[in-house]
Every structure is written in structure tokens, then in C-alpha cells.
Amino acid sequence: MIGGDRPGRRDTPSLSLEEVRSMMESWQWEFVFHSIYALGGCLDRETWRMTKGEVVSMALERGSNMQWRYADQRGYDLETRDRSVRVEVKSAKQIFLKDWRGQPRNTLKTEIQLKNTRGKGQIHNWNQTFDYLLLVQTDPPYIASIVPWEVVNQNINIPEKGDQVKIEVLKEEQMAFITPINGLEVGFEIEENKIKDRWYRISGNSRIKGYNLRRMMVEQIGIYLDEVERIS
Numbered sequence: 001m002i003g004g005d006r007p008g009r010r011d012t013p014s015l016s017l018e019e020v021r022s023m024m025e026s027w028q029w030e031f032v033f034h035s036i037y038a039l040g041g042c043l044d045r046e047t048w049r050m051t052k053g054e055v056v057s058m059a060l061e062r063g064s065n066m067q068w069r070y071a072d073q074r075g076y077d078l079e080t081r082d083r084s085v086r087v088e089v090k091s092a093k094q095i096f097l098k099d100w101r102g103q104p105r106n107t108l109k110t111e112i113q114l115k116n117t118r119g120k121g122q123i124h125n126w127n128q129t130f131d132y133l134l135l136v137q138t139d140p141p142y143i144a145s146i147v148p149w150e151v152v153n154q155n156i157n158i159p160e161k162g163d164q165v166k167i168e169v170l171k172e173e174q175m176a177f178i179t180p181i182n183g184l185e186v187g188f189e190i191e192e193n194k195i196k197d198r199w200y201r202i203s204g205n206s207r208i209k210g211y212n213l214r215r216m217m218v219e220q221i222g223i224y225l226d227e228v229e230r231i232s
Contacts, residue, residue, distance in 0.1 A: 015080070028062075035056075043213060045204065105143070107167065112135070141183020
């Protein structure tokens with residue numbers, strides 16, 4: 001089922017689409033994309049992808065000069081300091097179609113998953129939890145766009161069977177691009193050697209020596225368990 005009747009919005013957001021885009025255009029996007037790039041492949045394994053999403057959201061919070069906060073709530077990730085505007089963040093290596101023979105920067109078909117609507121024996125419960133959807137492409141070209149909930153709502157696919165709500169397609173003209181549509185030019189060095197770049201991804205290593213977040217977190221969990229064992 002695509003489009004059709006949907007639940008009404010929770011409230012009218014205090015900031016319009018143009019106001020949100022204007023604010024986000026001033027964010028430190030090079031810092032955001034560098035934070036993601038420097039992870040290498042350390043959080044690419046399926047079991048760590050949620051953690052990678054947290055890194056992205058926290059980088060966005062800091063990149064906003066702390067004008068927005070990482071909410072870490074079910075159904076949305078960022079919010080204004082007065083909590084009047086909520087933003088859901090979706091990031092992936094590729095979200096938008098490649099610039100090939102002038103084709104528009106539409107999103108890839110049914111690649112953006114918004115939520116699981118139900119478990120076994122549960123009914124659909126698709127309701128509005130955010131005001132805007134922020135799309136962040138984490139591999140070059142680095143692109144970010146913002147989409148109002150109403151547009152998202154009219155382009156979702158709720159399957160008759162299954163439990164995932166996905167966006168069918170968002171067209172270029174339906175999105176407000178925060179970065180240049182063909183990608184942000186960044187000042188940090190990007191590995192041009194494809195073999196070496198692939199090694200980072202497959203090996204699960206960070207591009208910053210000594211800062212493999214996965215290993216650091218595993219070590220901290222081990223320290224925590226040592227302490228529990230000590231006091232038990």
C-alpha cells in the first residue's frame with residue numbers, strides 16, 4: 001500500500017522547511033562527514049550499525065554548534081533545544097541515485113526503511129513521530145537533504161505482509177537539499193587507493209590509529225564485567 005489516507009500530523013512544527021534548511025546549511029558538514037569517514041569499517045558489521053547511527057546523530061548535534069540536541073528517542077533522533085521540532089535521521093552509504101547522464105537525484109527505490117510497524121500478531125501502527133526526515137549519504141558524493149513529514153507520509157510503502165515501512169521513492173523536487181546536489185567538496189583527504197579503502201572496510205579498522213570505536217567499546221564492556229565480577 002503506497003500513499004493514501006494517513007494519520008494527521010502531531011502538531012504544526014514551529015519552523016518551516018525553508019527555516020530548517022537555512023539553519024542546517026550553516027552546520028559544520030565537513031566535520032560531520034569527516035567523523036563518518038574516519039570510522040573506516042569499524043562499525044559496518046550488521047550488529048554495530050545502530051551504534052554507527054548514534055555516531056552520525058551525535059556528530060550532527062555537534063556539527064549544529066549544539067543548537068540541536070541528540071534526542072535518542074523512539075521515532076526521531078534530533079530536536080531543537082525547545083523540543084518543538086523533531087527530526088528523524090537516516091544515513092547510508094548510498095541513498096541518492098548517481099549523477100549519470102543527467103538523471104535526477106531521486107532516492108534509491110525502497111532503500112530507506114523508517115520503522116518496523118508490527119511484530120508477530122500485531123496490527124499496523126504507523127503514526128507520525130517526526131516533523132522532518134534528514135537523509136545523509138555517508139559515502140562520496142557527500143549529500144544531505146531534508147524532507148517534510150507530509151511528503152514522506154505520501155511516499156511510504158506499508159506492505160500487506162511483513163513488518164517494515166519503507167519509502168518507495170523520493171523525487172529530487174520533493175526534497176530540500178542542504179549540501180550541493182552533486183555533493184559537498186570536503187577538505188579532508190579521501191583514500192583514492194581502492195584496494196586500501198576496501199581493506200579498511202573489510203578488516204573493520206578505523207582510519208584514525210588507536211580509535212577503533214568497536215574495540216574501545218568491547219574493552220569497556222570487559223572492564224564493566226570485571227567490576228561486576230569483583231563485587232559479586
